[in-house]
Amino acid sequence: MERVLFLLLLTFLGIQPNPITPSVTESARAAASNNVQFQLPSCSYSAAMPGAGYQILPQPAPVSPRQQQLFDWFSPWAIARNPVLQTMRFPILVLDGEKNARAGAFGIAVNPQWFAELDEDITIGIYAHELGHVSQAYRLIPVDQFAMQYGAEGQADYFAGTLLKASRQFSPAQMQKFIDWVTPSAGDQTHAPGRIRADLMRAGYSNTP
Secondary structure (H helix, E strand, C coil): CHHHHHHHHHHHHCCCCCCCCCCCCHHHHHHHCCCCCCCCCCCCEECCCCCCCCEEEEEECCCCHHHHHHHHHHHHHHHHHCHHHHHCCCCEEEEECCCCEEEECCEEEECHHHHHHCCHHHHHHHHHHHHHHHHHHCCCCCCCHHHHHHHHHHHHHHHHHHHHHHCCCCCHHHHHHHHHHHCCCCCCCCCCCHHHHHHHHHHHHHCCC
16 A cells, blocks of 8 residues: 555655665766656655554665665665666655654655664664665566565565665664564564565575575
8 A cells, every 4th residue: 555655645746756876877877867866745745544643754864884885785686677677866854753664666764763762773774674675566476486475575674685685784783683573563464574584684694595
């Protein structure tokens, strides 16, 4: 539902999203310069979901140099699978009203105050999961057994483990730290219980060279 809402928002605005990373080729930079940058209405975008209680604000969220390394690895990987993405820009925006992160075709939104409370390794793990949703939105990853059995969230968990290993962002100890943080979560209608999510992340990490 959330993905559909954001796609409708993009359609309404009639513009393309902005880059997750500034590290693009000169040809891509020239192409991107002809695009209107992604902007949300100045009143902010409030989710059209009763009781959701969050807003995605039209301002960039801070990204640390170490967090940026994950995006720098992800961008060429994504462009290799869908070259159209080199002319598109994806923002990391501020999420207000809940301790959470959200993602889709529009980019990523995080709560900076919540991120400031977390260990940086945990925030990088969260970004890896959210990049899984970006990958789903642009069909960079197929509907596979994990998506069929555990839904979009479960597939994003497996993708997070894969991405963290492939990008060399996480040592086994750092991956275990992230898994330990996820494991106690109770789960909800879209997320499996933490122990299942931890197993999916661990499998993605272990199965990646």
